[in-house]
Amino acid sequence: MSAKVGIPKSLLYFYYYPAWRKFFEELEVEIVESQTTNKSIVDQGVKLAVDEACFPVKVCYGHLMELREKVDYIFLPRVVSVTKKEYLCPKLMGLPDMIKNNIADLPPLITPTINHNQSWPAQLKANLEIGYYFTDSKLEILKAHWQAAQALKKHRQQLLKSNLANNEVNIAVLGHSYLLYDDYMSLGIIEKLEELGVEVVTPENLSESQIEQGASKLTKDLFWTFNKKIIGAAYYLFNRAEIDGIIQLAAFGCGPDALIGELIERQAKRRSDVHFMTLNLDEHTGEAGLETRIEAFVDMIKWEAKRA
């Protein structure tokens, strides 16, 4: 009999799913992923979470509800930091506690604390803890962990896009992965742009050194890892001639986005060579309105290219 572990398809899933899948597969644990975000998931999440929470966290509540009765465990790590001297946002650090106190009748949650500001034995312990639910063999767990890290590395390698010069229009879409790659929340913006003949570049498509190059322009090191990636990408892409426009996606109520988005927007406004637009997404965002704005944005870029 193998235990069923549920993984909510939200938030950190979009950054780490190749590793998570691999890890549990290696330990021969059955994984049940929640459905792709849909209306009923959003509605349930919005109902359960406090009004003030950001849109992605509310949606995560919905995914937990969707999984609740289907699995033996739910994997919901408490990720404090994935890079030394940096953090994720406070809500992600407190997410397991918020969920536990707000949703009744949950199966046991697997919530290891991942904190790269700790010493490595502490980190190792956290990783072993996840495995102990399913096997006693340290070796097995470490092996699975290594495999998972490799899978993630390979996945990230595959996402890199290097040659953009031959495309007609390149538009960068910047934002948290859990927003960009969740088709329901982002209203399929990437697909819509591609239908308009646009090549889309996201922070995931850039290499670490490119991101670092952009982020080095900051006046002070940014302590939020994901937003550093976003602003690093923005500052890097501002100076790339092959990028025709930048669209920033921000989640309603996202704390870091409010500040970092502002910095990106102010930089963009000071330059005459960048087409820039910010879209705020929440449960009320309408698809038709979004489509109109994207089409206008792309038309403007194409029109300008023709005139040149």
Next chain:
Amino acid sequence: MKVTFPHMGNLNISVKSFFKNLGLDVLEPPPITKRTLDLGVKYAPEFACLPLKINIGNYIEALEAGADTIIMGGGIGPCRFGYYAEVQKEILNDLNYDYQMLVLEPFQSGWKHFLKQLKFLFKHTSWWKLRSAWRVAWRKCQLIDEATKYVNQMRAYAVQPKRVTEIYDDCLEELAANDDIEELESSLKQMKNKILDLELDRDREPLRVGIVGEIYVVLESFTNLNVEKKLGELGVIVDRSIYLSDWISEHIFNTAQSQAEHKRLEKLAEPYLEHFVGGHGLESIGRVVDYAEQGYDGAVQLAPFTCMPEIVAQSILPELSKDYGLPVLSLILDEHTGEAGVITRLEAFVDLLSRKRNEEKGEQVV
């Protein structure tokens, strides 16, 4: 060089005295008004938290009045405060103000930055001045907090609580005007004596309410619409969980006592929140548990809209409240918060608490 700094509650009294005694030319920003807030709301990002917006208003009003150097705090996350200064600089730059901003970064953010701060400071002052300026400012800070604690208790007993507030305000003025430590201490004694001379009703058994939340809105009465005073005037003993002097003891001196206190709070919070979440999120949970165990009648959580650590706390508080039977009121504050609405909610809250107490005593509820 004219130095200015952002407001936060009565912080200005200590900071002004500190900078002045260091030999700096200080220009305190005008008191926070509707205009300050409007300026902040106009220029700051829409979803930034309230303190950032009011800071912007403070800077603009101080720069208009002739200041040219802003001294601001920094941080290393994960709370947004640590990146305030970077965003604020960009906003002021786009508004074309001529100024410089010195950001006091904590030690952990790196040597280079820390040395830069020291260099700036000692270009304008000496070690000796630093020592004596700090002594006065620190004492002022402690005395203000002591005065506030006393007044938050006594309003509930005074037949005319408004008089208590008047005496308190006079005392704050004296504390701001004076630099002699003995005279400062006698100001506090006099304040206590004047309050004791008022008509007091010692037979009352006032309700007791604890205040927790995000430090800026807890300390800054403009943003919390004077919630301590309002509760006091409704006959409630108020215990505020955050004081500036405690914060300094914990974050700047890191005393053994404050470390132990923090450990205690972590323990209290643990059944509900197992990890720090930046800001005062964990402390809010720990303190509410503490209030419940001490037999308080209720707790009020204050937070700016979109404050990340307090959203975590706010999500958890209803469960905690249920477990302990302690009513908790979460007030989320921003530029749209109306005074009348807050008064109504506070009155309803206090009514609920007194009904609850009467029911528990088995007295008849009218």
